[in-house]
Structure formats: C-alpha cells, structure tokens
Amino acid sequence: MKGIVFTEFLDLVESKFGLETVQQIIDESELESNGVYTSVGTYKFNEMVSLLTNLSKATKIAPNDLLRVYGLHFFDALVNNYGSILKSYKGPIELLSSIEGHIHVQVRKLYPDAELPQFETLEQTDEKLVLIYRSSRSLYPFAHGLMEKSFEHYGQNCDIKHELLKEDGSEVRFEIVKK
Ligand code: HEM
Known part of the structure; x- marks a missing residue:
C-alpha cells in the first residue's frame, strides 16, 4: 500500500483525535515501518489493518465507519x-x-x-x-x-x-x- 494512504490517514487521525491517539495506535500496532511513512514509499497493507483496528478500539467507532x-x-x-x-x-x-x-x-x-x-x-x-x-x-x-x-x-x-x-x-x- 502506498505511503500517501498512511500519511493522509495519520493526518486525519491527528486532526480528529489528536497527536496522542496517533502515537497510541502506532505503539499498539507493532509496525514493521515503526509508523514512519513517506508518501511515495510502499508498506504492507497489514499495517493499515492494524492501525485501523487499534483506532477503532480507541475511539469505539466501527472500522467501516472510520x-x-x-x-x-x-x-x-x-x-x-x-x-x-x-x-x-x-x-x-x-x-x-x-x-x-x-x-x-x-x-x-x-x-x-x-x-x-x-x-x-x-x-x-x-x-x-x-x-x-x-x-x-x-x-x-x-x-x-x-x-x-x-x-x-x-x-x-x-x-x-x-x-x-x-x-x-x-x-x-x-x-x-x-x-
Ligand atoms: C487506492 C490514486 C481516484 C478508489 C488508490 C491508491 C492511490 C490512488 C495512489 C493507493 C494504492 C496503493 O495503496 O497501493 C488515485 C488517484 C485518483 C483516484 C490519483 C484521482 C485523481 C479514486 C476515486 C475512487 C478511488 C474517485 C472512487 C471510488 C480507490 C480505492 C482504493 C484506491 C477504493 C483502495 C484500494 C482498494 O480498495 O483495493 N487510489 N485514486 N480512487 N482508490 Fe484511487
């Protein structure tokens, strides 16, 4: 999955839920990239699934709604x-x-x-x-x-x-x- 999908996702999480939530979901997700993304890089789709799952747990909003x-x-x-x-x-x-x-x-x-x-x-x-x-x-x-x-x-x-x-x-x- 392209980096822009991750960078934009984390930007949105920061603007809606704050930087602490960004840090929390990165910590909880055990990411190969360590949560460091560049917009033109390529990363595993699994990382997006983990971030989304942990954001859903943190916010109690269903993954599909997010x-x-x-x-x-x-x-x-x-x-x-x-x-x-x-x-x-x-x-x-x-x-x-x-x-x-x-x-x-x-x-x-x-x-x-x-x-x-x-x-x-x-x-x-x-x-x-x-x-x-x-x-x-x-x-x-x-x-x-x-x-x-x-x-x-x-x-x-x-x-x-x-x-x-x-x-x-x-x-x-x-x-x-x-x-
Ligand atoms: C994924 C570009 C318009 C639906 C993507 C990705 C890029 C991209 C870079 C990520 C690929 C990856 O992670 O490897 C663009 C550009 C667009 C455009 C440049 C217009 C200028 C649209 C529109 C839709 C759409 C209008 C409307 C439905 C999707 C979906 C994905 C995706 C659903 C997620 C991948 C998947 O479902 O398997 N697109 N896109 N795109 N795009 Fe587009």
Whole structure:
C-alpha cells in the first residue's frame, strides 16, 4: 500500500483525535515501518489493518465507519496532489466511470506496485451509475466516501446504495444516483 494512504490517514487521525491517539495506535500496532511513512514509499497493507483496528478500539467507532470518513478526507488529498488527473472530468459520474480505464491506469504508471481495486461499470446514464468494486482488501467503505466526495466536489448531491456480493466485502455493487 502506498505511503500517501498512511500519511493522509495519520493526518486525519491527528486532526480528529489528536497527536496522542496517533502515537497510541502506532505503539499498539507493532509496525514493521515503526509508523514512519513517506508518501511515495510502499508498506504492507497489514499495517493499515492494524492501525485501523487499534483506532477503532480507541475511539469505539466501527472500522467501516472510520474508513468511510477516511474516504471523504482522501478525496481532498487527491485534489491537492493529483489535481491534473481530476481536471479532465466535467462531472462526478464521468469521473467515477473513468477510474478503471483512465485514473488508476495513470496511477499504475506512476507507481507500478500500487494495489488498486477494480471497478466494472454495469450501467451508466447522466443521472445514474452502477459499479462493481472488486478488491481483496475490501475497502469498499473507503470507496463509498470517495464517491460521496466526488459529487460534493462538483457541487452535486447523490444517493449511494451498496450491496455486498461477497460476504467479506471483496465484491460490492454500488448504485449511485444523482439527486
Ligand atoms: C487506492 C490514486 C481516484 C478508489 C488508490 C491508491 C492511490 C490512488 C495512489 C493507493 C494504492 C496503493 O495503496 O497501493 C488515485 C488517484 C485518483 C483516484 C490519483 C484521482 C485523481 C479514486 C476515486 C475512487 C478511488 C474517485 C472512487 C471510488 C480507490 C480505492 C482504493 C484506491 C477504493 C483502495 C484500494 C482498494 O480498495 O483495493 N487510489 N485514486 N480512487 N482508490 Fe484511487
């Protein structure tokens, strides 16, 4: 997993829960990296699972709820760091339907070792998008947060429904409707 995912996560934890909580979850997580991340480095996904699990214990907030909020925050990081990729899209539906064929393709060129999800478009109109998310990392609530923020970015609102096609969250159907 790329370092930016860790650095942004710890930034968010610091702003919401304070530096002490950052230190606490790093200490509790027994990390190979010792909790030292650079945005372009690559680290084990397990480290994110440990940090998230310990944050959930410390805050009594469910991991999936934390991941969704993290998705909202991560979108802003994408705007700040990869604005040039996002600029080519006129609206959220166009943006979200281009992750698989364009956005993450660019990401893969920058970082050949990136661990990216797959998105399959099942249905697309001006008002509606049906996508299947597939990833062994089951970060679908993170995807949910990113989708919500994509609409907000263009001053729009949406309704997002999701359905787990596999119980472990590695395959999830999203129905996204513009409001
Ligand atoms: C993961 C880049 C837009 C969904 C990632 C990662 C990067 C990245 C660097 C981490 C890869 C790793 O840890 O190895 C970008 C850039 C974007 C963009 C530059 C736009 C400019 C989006 C959008 C979504 C999305 C709009 C909306 C759903 C995800 C998800 C993951 C991910 C869910 C987590 C990995 C997984 O689930 O397996 N992306 N992304 N990305 N991205 Fe994107």
